[in-house]
Amino acid sequence: MTALLEVEDLCKTYRAHGHEVAAASAVSFRLEEGGSLGIVGESGSGKTTTARMVVGLERPDSGRIVFRGQELSSRPRGRSERLERARAIQIVFQDPYLSLDPRVAVGAAVEQVVKLHTKLAGADRRRRVLDLLGQVGLGEREAGTLPRRLSGGQRQRVAIARALAVGPAVLVLDEAVSALDVSVQAQVLNLLTDIRELTGVGLLFISHDLAVVRYVCDEALVMRSGEVVERGSTAQLLSAPQHAYTRVLLDAIPRPA
Amino acid sequence: MTALAPTAVVGRARFAKVRAFGGDWIIWLSAGVLVLFALAAVFAPLIAPYDPEATDLRNVLAGPSGDHLLGTDQVGRDTFSRLVYGARTSLVGPLAVVAASTVLGVLVGLVAGWRGGRLDSVISRVLDIMFAFPALLLAILAVTLFGKGLVAPIVAMSIAYTPFIARQVRGLVIASRSRPYVAAYTVQGFSPTDVAVRRVLPNISPLILAQATVMFGYALLDLAAMSFLGLGVQPPTSDWGSMINDSRGAVLLGEPLTAVVPSVAVIVTVIAFNVLGEELGDRIARRDA
Ligand SMILES: Nc1ncnc2c1ncn2[C@@H]1O[C@H](COP(=O)(O)OP(=O)(O)OP(=O)(O)O)[C@@H](O)[C@H]1O
Ligand SMILES: [Mg+2]
Numbered sequence: 030m031t032a033l034l035e036v037e038d039l040c041k042t043y044r045a046h047g048h049e050v051a052a053a054s055a056v057s058f059r060l061e062e063g064g065s066l067g068i069v070g071e072s073g074s075g076k077t078t079t080a081r082m083v084v085g086l087e088r089p090d091s092g093r094i095v096f097r098g099q100e101l102s103s104r105p106r107g108r109s110e111r112l113e114r115a116r117a118i119q120i121v122f123q124d125p126y127l128s129l130d131p132r133v134a135v136g137a138a139v140e141q142v143v144k145l146h147t148k149l150a151g152a153d154r155r156r157r158v159l160d161l162l163g164q165v166g167l168g169e170r171e172a173g174t175l176p177r178r179l180s181g182g183q184r185q186r187v188a189i190a191r192a193l194a195v196g197p198a199v200l201v202l203d204e205a206v207s208a209l210d211v212s213v214q215a216q217v218l219n220l221l222t223d224i225r226e227l228t229g230v231g232l233l234f235i236s237h238d239l240a241v242v243r244y245v246c247d248e249a250l251v252m253r254s255g256e257v258v259e260r261g262s263t264a265q266l267l268s269a270p271q272h273a274y275t276r277v278l279l280d281a282i283p284r285p286a
Numbered sequence: 287m288t289a290l291a292p293t294a295v296v297g298r299a300r301f302a303k304v305r306a307f308g309g310d311w312i313i314w315l316s317a318g319v320l321v322l323f324a325l326a327a328v329f330a331p332l333i334a335p336y337d338p339e340a341t342d343l344r345n346v347l348a349g350p351s352g353d354h355l356l357g358t359d360q361v362g363r364d365t366f367s368r369l370v371y372g373a374r375t376s377l378v379g380p381l382a383v384v385a386a387s388t389v390l391g392v393l394v395g396l397v398a399g400w401r402g403g404r405l406d407s408v409i410s411r412v413l414d415i416m417f418a419f420p421a422l423l424l425a426i427l428a429v430t431l432f433g434k435g436l437v438a439p440i441v442a443m444s445i446a447y448t449p450f451i452a453r454q455v456r457g458l459v460i461a462s463r464s465r466p467y468v469a470a471y472t473v474q475g476f477s478p479t480d481v482a483v484r485r486v487l488p489n490i491s492p493l494i495l496a497q498a499t500v501m502f503g504y505a506l507l508d509l510a511a512m513s514f515l516g517l518g519v520q521p522p523t524s525d526w527g528s529m530i531n532d533s534r535g536a537v538l539l540g541e542p543l544t545a546v547v548p549s550v551a552v553i554v555t556v557i558a559f560n561v562l563g564e565e566l567g568d569r570i571a572r573r574d575a
Contacts, residue, residue: 084473108477115475128466132489142474188470195474 031098033231034060034083034118034199039092041078041255052078054255056092060199065225065232067242067249067263069278075255076235077123080203083233084120096198112146119192123204125184129176135187136162136172142194158194164227165190165220182213186220193224201233206241218244239278243267251275313565316558323555327373334367339522347541359529359544360536368529369547375525376552379436379518380505386444388498391451392487398452399459400482410456413449421446421508429517436519439512447501454497458490496567503559510552526552 041053053075060066068076081087083094088103095101096117105111122128129138140158143149149157162172165186176184185205192200202221206214222245225232234245242249243263251259251272259272270276326333335355342362349357356365398409421443428442429435459482462468471481512518513527524532526548533544 086469086473111477112475115473118473120470120473122466122470124466128470130467130471130485130489145475191470191474 032059032095033062033064033097034233035093035095036079036083037093037095039079039082039094040090041075041082041087042090051255053082053089056252056255056257058250058257058260060231060233063225063229063231064248065234065246067239067246068233068235068252069237069239069242069249070252071237071278073254074252076237076252077203078255079252080120080201080233080235084118084201085114115195116146116197118199118201119195119197120201120203121185121188121192121205124208125181125188126208128188129184129191131176133175134172135167135174135176135179138176138187139172139191139194142191146195161190161194162187164193164224166216180213182209182217185209185217189217189220189224193228193230197230199231199233201235203235204237205234207236207238214241221245237278239263239267239275251278312561316562316565319554319558320562323373323551324377326370327377330371330374334364334370336364336367338363338368338371338524340364347536347539347544349543356547357543359533360539360541365529365544365547368524369526369551372525372529372548373551375436375519375523376506376510376527376555379440379509379525380502382440383443383447383505383509384498384502386440387447387501388451388494390444390448392455392494394448395452395455396459396482396487399456400463400478400486402460402463406456409452413452416446416449419446421504422511425508425512426515426517429512434517434520436509439509439518443505443508447505450501451494451497455490455494458493459486462486462490492570493567496563496570499563499566500560501563503556503563506559507552507556 036056036058039053039056040051043050043052056075056079058066058068068079070076078087082089082092082103085101085103085105093100094103101114101117102110105114133141136158139161140154143154143157143161147154147157159169159172162168167183167186167190171179171183171187176187179187185208188205189200206217209217218241221232221234224230225245232245234242236242239249239251246263248261249263249266250257251266251274253274259266259270259275261271266275267279270279340363342358344362345354345358346360346362347358348354348362351357354364354366356369359365359368394409394413398406424442424446425439428438432438463486468481468486471485472478476485509518510525510527510530513525514531516528516531519525519528521528529548530545530552533542533548536542536544
């Protein structure tokens with residue numbers, strides 16, 4: 030069976046100040062339809078680089094990104110190819126304070142995406158926008174608000190609604206809850222699980238925290254300096270980590286005694 | 287003009303403390319002065335008590351009085367009326383320069399900053415070369431080629447001022463390109479042109495406006511200089527620069543007032559534009575930081 034998303038041997042090397050950094054070397058993984066896959070790793074392990082290549086913001090040096098059996102080009106040409114790629118994969122960034130256009134009210138931010146991707150107009154479009162905001166627990170009151178008036182958690186909900194407005198098959202979350210308070214984190218994580226059940230969207234959930242990843246994903250990869258060092262079910266990674274590095278990551282998680 | 291580095295209105299926090307105490311008064315004062323001059327220019331016929339060209343040879347170089355608020359010049363024309371009418375030409379010229387150079391600069395800077403690569407290198411090199419030519423020099427050159435009057439200097443200065451906006455816009459666009467909200471638009475499927483023009487440009491336009499405000503003052507100064515040199519506006523039209531030129535004889539006769547009045551008008555306007563532009567730019571930069 031063809032996977033929802035198949036990433037094969039993605040490589041990316043950055044050259045900065047005369048030396049080279051292999052941000053991603055031969056990263057491969059499979060995400061099944063409706064599945065959820067976690068990527069964990071310490072800071073600088075190449076998680077963001079991988080995410081940016083997957084959504085087309087960064088051009089891989091080599092490797093392939095195959096969506097439902099079709100290779101995605103890293104430079105979409107023309108409007109229809111661009112929109113198709115957008116509908117394949119969307120992303121929610123780490124910092125909700127930087128990822129929303131400060132000039133655009135919440136409702137308008139979602140609406141312009143709906144406008145770009147559907148033929149809906151007028152009242153139908155408005156209803157769709159409110160539906161999307163409702164899915165992430167926001168209402169009509171927030172629709173008219175500028176991002177700067179919202180809390181971090183609310184902003185991240187907007188970012189999720191905006192990504193869902195495209196109607197993506199895969200949603201990448203790059204440290205999407207890391208900047209939030211623990212109680213808000215839990216709310217957003219629950220929200221993601223609900224959305225996955227409701228829409229069947231596949232999740233690629235990135236975090237430096239294996240405990241958070243377990244909350245959302247059944248399977249995960251462990252990355253270190255650009256390489257995948259271990260992969261398996263999250264339960265197995267937590268209970269019987271094979272790689273020494275995974276154990277180090279686990280030790281970093283505070284646990285009730 | 288050299289003081290106007292491309293980043294002049296971006297991050298200058300040196301006087302932040304003083305300003306925090308100073309509050310808004312300096313902005314309101316500058317804006318007030320400029321609004322006053324603009325109103326004078328628009329309603330000149332209602333405000334000026336005399337025909338600005340009417341000479342009165344029996345009453346030359348008179349001091350301030352109830353009849354002539356700011357006295358008269360060497361051919362007996364009312365200085366106050368000439369000042370009010372002169373505001374028209376003095377303000378319209380820079381307005382044309384700033385409008386044209388801002389449109390051109392935004393276009394060039396947006397293309398260079400957004401496209402990057404080879405095109406950006408070429409554009410940046412051309413802008414560097416243009417920076418080497420002072421606006422006034424280009425304006426004088428244009429006059430020698432196309433004749434005296436306001437048109438040639440305005441066209442030349444519009445081109446000479448373009449790099450100031452272009453470089454600023456290029457820098458702001460390059461900085462915006464790596465912002466997550468811009469990346470988000472790209473991932474959502476908006477076209478590059480759409481993202482640049484309809485998403486990025488509105489976000490950086492307050493800073494462009496601040497820069498244009500500062501430029502307005504400099505353009506006014508340069509155009510006044512052209513008129514002072516006798517290369518700008520030609521009689522019977524006059525502006526503040528040509529008024530200063532007209533009063534050279536009076537200054538030699540020991541009657542500086544007719545020169546002082548338009549000079550003060552130029553200086554006050556230039557300072558007001560400068561303060562307003564820099565102050566707005568600082569505030570926007572601080573708000574966005
Ligand atoms: N644009 C870039 N130019 C140069 N080096 C880069 C660039 N982006 C990332 N890197 C380097 O690539 C490596 C991987 O970075 P990446 O951001 O993918 O890590 P990460 O796992 O997302 O880390 P974090 O948890 O801090 O977000 C790091 O060493 C980083 O310094
Ligand atoms: Mg990262």
